[in-house]
Amino acid sequence: MSRLWSLIFYCVPVFATVTFLMALNGVWPFAACQMPPSLSTAGETIDGLFNGIHVLAVVILLGTGAAIGYVLWRFDHRRNPDGKAQYFSHNTALEFVWTLIPGIILVFLAFYQMNAWSENKMVRPTTMVSGIEQPTPPLVLVKAKQFGWEFHYAGADGMVETADDLYVEGLLVVPRGQDVVLQLESRDVIHSFFVPELRLKQDVVPGMRQFAWFNSNQTADVDILCTELCGWGHYKMKARLQIVEPAEFKTYVDGLEATYQPPLASAAKQPSSISVADAGGKRD
Ligand SMILES: [Cu+2]
16 A cells, blocks of 8 residues: 555656646646736746746655655565564654755745845835925725725825725726826725736735735736635626726826716716726626
8 A cells, every 4th residue: 555655645746747847838728827928017027936936846846745755665564574664753863954944945935035025015116206206106096895896096186085086996997107006995804906917916904005006018908806705796806907008098087087976976987988898897
């Protein structure tokens, strides 16, 4: 029986490595396991980090799988005269090594990811205002709720959470080639704002005000997903993100201002220049 187990332990990392290489090279059916092409200027850094850690994990899996398989095969009970498997309670040198190596790897990862984390989560983009560098104000206040997304655009005053905010549900339109800062809040439970193409994921926690930012160099029309299990309707908690040329974005916001109705009076109307037929909030 132990020989069978040793073969199984050999097979697991081999199978994992083969599927990993197939996914990496876009081979069916594992091609779908890859992240979609990046739309964000930060994509290259994040993908480099993601793939680097993935390769490291594959090497570790291969090493541990092979080690377990070898030990099961080599120290089989049939190789012992008394018919029992070899047994020892501990080995200080071995335990030191298998603690030290993961420790070194984790310290390495802590430094390796520092720049990517800092750029994407800590250091918010800045804007020059009257010659003074200031954090870029949020373009949109995103409110997550069971089970949809509200987008409150800064009105003429350029600030969110003021009386002239423009409210849209299920559709986020942003300009291409600019730093877009989002202010994220929740109306009820914990949600998570996720756009795989932007490599952007941020938990949205009740009572907290969080900021997320991105800069896309391409126009696009993609899904916004919730990746926190937030209730029975979690599966349908989607919205649409459209990244458009700056001129088109201006036309869109101007159109919102012209047609805007307070949310309590009626649903905000959409300008005709942007199709919202497949906006997440309506589609579901
Ligand atoms: Cu949710």
